[in-house]
Amino acid sequence: MLDSLVAGALADASERRAIRSLADVESAALARPAALDALAQLAPSDRVKIIAEVKRSSPSRGALAEIPDPAALALAYETGGASVISVLTEGRKFGGSLADLEAVRAAVSLPVLRKDFVAEPYQVFEARAAGADLVLLIVAALETPLLTELYDLINQLGMTALVETHTADELDRAIDLGAQLVGVNARNLSTFELDQNLFGTLADRIPAGVIRVAESAVKTPADVAHYRAAGADVVLIGEALVTGDPVATLTEFLGS
Numbered sequence: 001m002l003d004s005l006v007a008g009a010l011a012d013a014s015e016r017r018a019i020r021s022l023a024d025v026e027s028a029a030l031a032r033p034a035a036l037d038a039l040a041q042l043a044p045s046d047r048v049k050i051i052a053e054v055k056r057s058s059p060s061r062g063a064l065a066e067i068p069d070p071a072a073l074a075l076a077y078e079t080g081g082a083s084v085i086s087v088l089t090e091g092r093k094f095g096g097s098l099a100d101l102e103a104v105r106a107a108v109s110l111p112v113l114r115k116d117f118v119a120e121p122y123q124v125f126e127a128r129a130a131g132a133d134l135v136l137l138i139v140a141a142l143e144t145p146l147l148t149e150l151y152d153l154i155n156q157l158g159m160t161a162l163v164e165t166h167t168a169d170e171l172d173r174a175i176d177l178g179a180q181l182v183g184v185n186a187r188n189l190s191t192f193e194l195d196q197n198l199f200g201t202l203a204d205r206i207p208a209g210v211i212r213v214a215e216s217a218v219k220t221p222a223d224v225a226h227y228r229a230a231g232a233d234v235v236l237i238g239e240a241l242v243t244g245d246p247v248a249t250l251t252e253f254l255g256s
């Protein structure tokens with residue numbers, strides 16, 4: 001499944017590239033005001049921090065919410081106390097787009113993450129051109145040379161990579177890269193199985209100084225507390241925020 005998600009994202013990127021060249025997107029990326037400092041925003045503190053996601057649907061859960069106005073949702077996330085906004089830009093299975101990211105960028109003052117299946121430089125330039133401050137890199141989807149190339153490009157453009165892992169080996173590859181922001185996704189993107197205890201079993205491998213993000217499977221304040229107790233600095237939440245009242249849900253989660 002992960003392979004087909006990446007293949008779909010690359011096919012869509014190549015269609016966009018036929019309309020807007022790499023050189024064009026690159027110069028638009030370089031013309032943007034500097035990216036916001038996501039590492040400062042997500043730095044460990046005495047309170048857990050939340051990355052709140054704009055997510056319409058997913059291959060594992062189907063349709064979640066229509067989200068006619070992603071900017072309004074992102075503003076609600078900001079009001080509710082989120083630290084970073086994640087925008088799913090994958091169109092085929094998640095119903096997102098770069099236009100969603102641009103709309104969110106224009107509305108909020110928080111750092112914005114491009115959540116997609118990024119596997120070539122064009123997509124990184126697109127992210128910066130649309131105003132993203134962070135880009136997701138999924139270790140399971142990328143051989144080390146490409147992972148390194150994309151990671152370096154994200155940093156050169158002044159953005160922050162959120163490096164996503166799901167196994168001890170992937171985590172070691174993320175650490176070897178020098179990643180400062182590392183996620184452990186409870187959902188296996190090949191089988192879609194959820195393991196909420198995975199973060200706790202892997203967290204000790206993440207060196208001090210690296211920001212630890214627990215991703216997926218947060219439905220209740222107890223789930224936030226579970227990840228916090230296991231060492232999460234940050235939790236990334238989608239479904240629970242798009243299906244409930246975003247401000248009330250965030251307030252409740254941040255109090256846990």
Ligand SMILES: O=P(O)(O)OC[C@@H](O)[C@@H](O)c1c[nH]c2ccccc12
Nearest residue numbers: 185215216217218236237238239240
């Ligand atoms: O909706 P949830 O269970 O709160 O999960 C959010 C987020 O972790 C999930 O959307 C996600 C994590 N890694 C990804 C990679 C690609 C697409 C989506 C994801």
